[in-house]
Each structure stands twice: as C-alpha cells, then as structure tokens.
Amino acid sequence: xxxxxxxxxxxxxxxxxxxxxxxxxxxxxxxxxxxxxxxxxxxxxxxxxxxxxxxxxxxxxxxxxxxxxxxxxxxxxxxxxxxxxxxxxxxxxxxxxxxxxxxxxxxxxxxxxxxxxxxxxxxxxxxxxxxxxxxxxxxxxxxxxxxxxxxxxxxxxxxxxxxxxxxxxxxxxxxxxxxxxxxxxxxxxxxxxxxxxxxxxxxxxxxxxxxxxxxxxxxxxxxxxxxxxxxxxxxxxxxxxxxxxxxxxxxxxxxxxxxxxxxxxxxxxxxxxxxxxxxxxxxxxxxxxxxxxxxxxxxxxxxxxxxxxxxxxxxxxxxxxxxxxxxxxxxxxxxxxxxxxxxxxxxxxxxxxxxxxxxxxxxxxxxxxxxxxxxxxxxxxxxxxxxxxxxxxxxxxxxxxxxxxxxxxxxxxxxxxxxxxxxxxxxxxxxxxxxxxxxxxxxxxxxxxxxxxxxxxxxxxxxxxxxxxxxxxxxxxx
Ligand SMILES: [Zn+2]
Numbered sequence: 001x002x003x004x005x006x007x008x009x010x011x012x013x014x015x016x017x018x019x020x021x022x023x024x025x026x027x028x029x030x031x032x033x034x035x036x037x038x039x040x041x042x043x044x045x046x047x048x049x050x051x052x053x054x055x056x057x058x059x060x061x062x063x064x065x066x067x068x069x070x071x072x073x074x075x076x077x078x079x080x081x082x083x084x085x086x087x088x089x090x091x092x093x094x095x096x097x098x099x100x101x102x103x104x105x106x107x108x109x110x111x112x113x114x115x116x117x118x119x120x121x122x123x124x125x126x127x128x129x130x131x132x133x134x135x136x137x138x139x140x141x142x143x144x145x146x147x148x149x150x151x152x153x154x155x156x157x158x159x160x161x162x163x164x165x166x167x168x169x170x171x172x173x174x175x176x177x178x179x180x181x182x183x184x185x186x187x188x189x190x191x192x193x194x195x196x197x198x199x200x201x202x203x204x205x206x207x208x209x210x211x212x213x214x215x216x217x218x219x220x221x222x223x224x225x226x227x228x229x230x231x232x233x234x235x236x237x238x239x240x241x242x243x244x245x246x247x248x249x250x251x252x253x254x255x256x257x258x259x260x261x262x263x264x265x266x267x268x269x270x271x272x273x274x275x276x277x278x279x280x281x282x283x284x285x286x287x288x289x290x291x292x293x294x295x296x297x298x299x300x301x302x303x304x305x306x307x308x309x310x311x312x313x314x315x316x317x318x319x320x321x322x323x324x325x326x327x328x329x330x331x332x333x334x335x336x337x338x339x340x341x342x343x344x345x346x347x348x349x350x351x352x353x354x355x356x357x358x359x360x361x362x363x364x365x366x367x368x369x370x371x372x373x374x375x376x377x378x379x380x381x382x383x384x385x386x387x388x389x390x391x392x393x394x395x396x397x398x399x400x401x402x403x404x405x406x407x408x409x410x411x412x413x414x415x416x417x418x419x420x421x422x423x424x425x426x427x428x429x430x431x432x433x434x435x436x437x438x439x440x441x442x443x444x445x446x447x448x449x450x451x452x453x454x455x456x457x458x459x460x461x462x463x464x465x466x467x468x469x470x471x472x473x474x475x476x477x478x
C-alpha cells in the first residue's frame with residue numbers, strides 16, 4: 001500500500017494519471033499531439049531468464065515479480081495505457097507461456113497485446129528481427145525489468161522533434177562501472193558509446209543507458225539477418241559510424257533495473273514510500289539540493305585547472321550517497337573562470353567532471369547533473385581567452401544555471417537548498433529563491449564578496465547534507 005501521506009503531498013500516483021493529466025498532456029504536446037503518440041507501438045522485451053533473482057523466479061518469469069499490489073509488467077502496461085500507447089508486443093522467452101496465460105490478448109487491461117516467443121536468445125537487437133512487419137515508423141522498446149514512472153509523452157516528443165533514428169533514455173546511476181555508458185553533447189546528440197564489455201578510459205561520465213528506447217524503422221537496415229546482436233554493443237555503434245542521428249534523452253525521473261534481489265528490494269521500498277511517483281515529471285515539482293564544487297564537494301585549490309587538482313573530500317562520497325538514497329535530486333553548480341583565464345579548455349572541465357563522476361560512482365554515488373559557467377566579466381589578464389571574457393547571466397551569484405536545471409528537472413526552488421563555501425554561494429541561493437547553507441571548508445565564507453547571512457552554517461558537506469535533508473523531509477511531512 002502506498003504511503004497515503006506521500007500521495008496527498010505529491011497529489012499523484014499511477015491510478016490518478018488519467019483524465020486531468022491527459023488534458024495537460026494534450027496542451028503540452030500540441031505540436032505532435034496525442035494522435036502521433038497513439039501511432040507509436042511498444043515492444044516490451046520480457047525474455048530475461050532472471051537468473052540473478054534466484055529463488056524468486058524459479059516458477060514465475062521475472063516480469064511477473066510483484067512491486068506493491070501488482071506485477072512489474074502490469075505496472076508498465078497501465079503506464080503505457082495512460083499515454084495512449086495501447087498497441088503492445090511482448091517478446092518473451094523463458095516461461096513465456098506463463099505470461100501469455102496471465103495477460104491473454106490484453107483486453108482485460110484495456111490494451112491490445114501480441115505475444116512473440118523467442119526460441120533461442122538473439123540479443124537485445126537481434127530479438128527485434130521477427131517484429132519488422134509489426135512495428136510502427138517509430139516504436140518504443142522497453143525492458144520489462146526496468147521499473148519507472150516516466151513522462152513518456154515528453155520522451156516521444158524529444159525523439160520526434162530531433163528526427164532521431166534511435167533515442168536512448170539515459171541517467172546517472174549508482175553503478176556506472178558495470179553499465180553501458182553514453183557520451184552525448186549537451187543537446188543530446190550521441191557521440192560515443194562505451195559498452196561495459198569493452199575497455200574504457202580511467203575517468204568517464206556517468207550517463208547510463210536505462211533500458212528504455214525509441215527506435216525508428218531505419219534500424220532494420222543495419223540489423224544483420226542472423227546471429228546474436230546487442231543493441232548498445234553492436235547495432236547502435238554501427239549506426240553511429242554510418243552518421244545516423246542518435247540521441248540521448250536525459251532524465252532525473254526514477255528508473256531502476258531490478259535484476260538483483262537488493263535492487264528489487266530498493267524498488268519495492270521506493271514504490272511504497274512514493275519516491276518513484278514523486279520523481280516522475282508528471283508529478284508536482286520536487287525539492288533538490290544544489291552544491292558548489294571547489295571547497296564544498298572537492299578540496300579547495302585556488303584556480304584549480306588540472307586533473308590532479310580534483311580531489312574529493314573524504315566525506316563527499318557518503319554525503320552524496322545519502323542524498324541519492326533519500327530520493328532527492330542533487331546538482332553541481334560551479335563557476336569556472338579558469339576557462340576565461342585560458343588556464344584550461346572547456347574539454348578540460350568536462351574531463352575534470354568525468355573524474356568527479358567516476359570517483360563518486362565507485363562509491364555508489366551520483367550527481368543528477370552538472371552546470372558550469374566558463375565566463376569572467378573582467379578583461380585584462382595576460383593570455384586570457386576573449387571569447388569567455390563577457391558579462392554573462394550564468395555566473396554565480398546569477399541564478400540562470402539553477403533556473404535552467406529547475407525547469408528541466410521539475411524542481412521546486414522554494415523548498416530546495418544551496419550548499420556552498422563562499423558568500424557568493426549564499427547570494428546565489430538567495431537569488432534563486434532557495435535556502436542556503438554555508439560549509440566551513442574551502443573559503444568558509446571568508447571571501448567577503450557578499451554581505452549575507454546563510455540560513456545555517458555547518459562544518460562540512462556531510463553535516464550540511466544531513467541538515468538540509470532533515471528540513472526537506474520535515475517540509476514534505478515525511
Ligand atoms: Zn557565464
């Protein structure tokens with residue numbers, strides 16, 4: 001049973017997605033409209049043997065494992081129906097007949113279900129071969145063991161707007177080292193895929209393929225007639241090489257593959273306390289924690305600009321993990337005038353952030369997103385890069401980076417916190433309408449650039465996070 005307080009607070013759960021949400025959907029997606037969404041067919045890949053779930057899946061196939069009052073497959077079908085995605089194909093394998101008996105043709109759930117059983121495993125792309133004549137021009141491919149409550153209309157809209165041949169839903173997770181990594185530009189265009197089975201650089205970004213995709217029929221041109229073909233390992237790299245436009249759709253919504261018993265347990269807890277539903281972009285805006293970088297998350301080095309300068313504080317990993325476990329979004333927002341000073345390039349900043357994400361990931365922690373301002377307003381330094389010597393609105397204490405994140409990630413700033421080590425950070429929090437927390441590490445507020453009192457001062461990031469989370473949870477009535 002869902003926590004009734006959470007339902008009341010978030011005003012949202014799966015059952016209540018219909019009619020008011022659908023009306024909002026109609027307004028928001030006018031350019032493509034519900035009619036276009038309805039044309040899209042969905043393939044649910046439900047063939048996994050579920051061996052890692054052990055005893056749980058001896059007699060029942062993994063998609064029929066329950067979370068709350070229904071199976072994960074039924075959760076998924078109800079969600080699809082809400083978005084008008086009523087044409088569903090179930091690609092099953094192991095114990096496929098049990099799923100067939102349970103769901104039949106889907107009429108009981110108000111959808112149309114077609115079953116296709118795979119005799120021998122063909123890989124995550126190879127299994128699409130027999131569906132060539134069934135799928136629509138663009139079609140959704142979802143793994144049944146990915147538990148999520150995403151705004152699927154927004155995803156479809158993104159895919160169609162970009163004329164993408166394949167769109168992958170991506171997000172940072174707490175085990176990037178054993179996940180397929182997607183490298184993408186800020187507009188989402190994919191530039192590289194780092195498959196988990198291949199060697200990868202020491203430091204990489206934490207953007208993981210989440211197991212939800214929209215593909216265009218064009219993928220069949222690249223699909224070999226026979227043999228095992230993996231989507232991220234084989235098919236998509238071939239398409240990327242051929243210059244096909246592939247896109248990453250980055251989301252902060254709840255998405256978890258529940259392939260192991262501990263992950264299944266995490267999903268069950270997150271569902272019962274309302275976290276899954278609250279993080280959906282269909283739900284009301286949620287609180288978040290925004291962090292400064294130098295002197296707050298990483299050790300303070302004046303004008304840090306090399307990889308060696310990037311060192312997490314000993315408590316940083318556990319502090320971020322605590323935020324992640326509470327189901328609250330966490331963003332890094334930093335000024336990097338070292339680019340304007342020409343001490344390093346934009347690329348170097350991205351590499352530095354790869355190092356931060358890798359080190360956090362090794363400890364099971366992640367940042368939901370990162371924004372930095374490369375600008376500086378005052379010219380006249382020897383060797384400076386004039387392109388970045390401008391008066392911008394992103395540089396803290398300006399609130400552009402924060403407002404951009406809030407819009408994109410459905411964040412309510414009034415209930416959010418900014419944690420930083422300088423008076424500029426306190427001013428940034430104030431300017432964005434947030435509460436602010438000063439940490440005594442780094443500059444510890446001694447920079448004297450803005451005369452403002454923080455809402456609270458804490459010794460370091462860990463104690464600051466504990467305080468901010470307690471206040472956020474009090475406010476949510478949890
Ligand atoms: Zn800027």
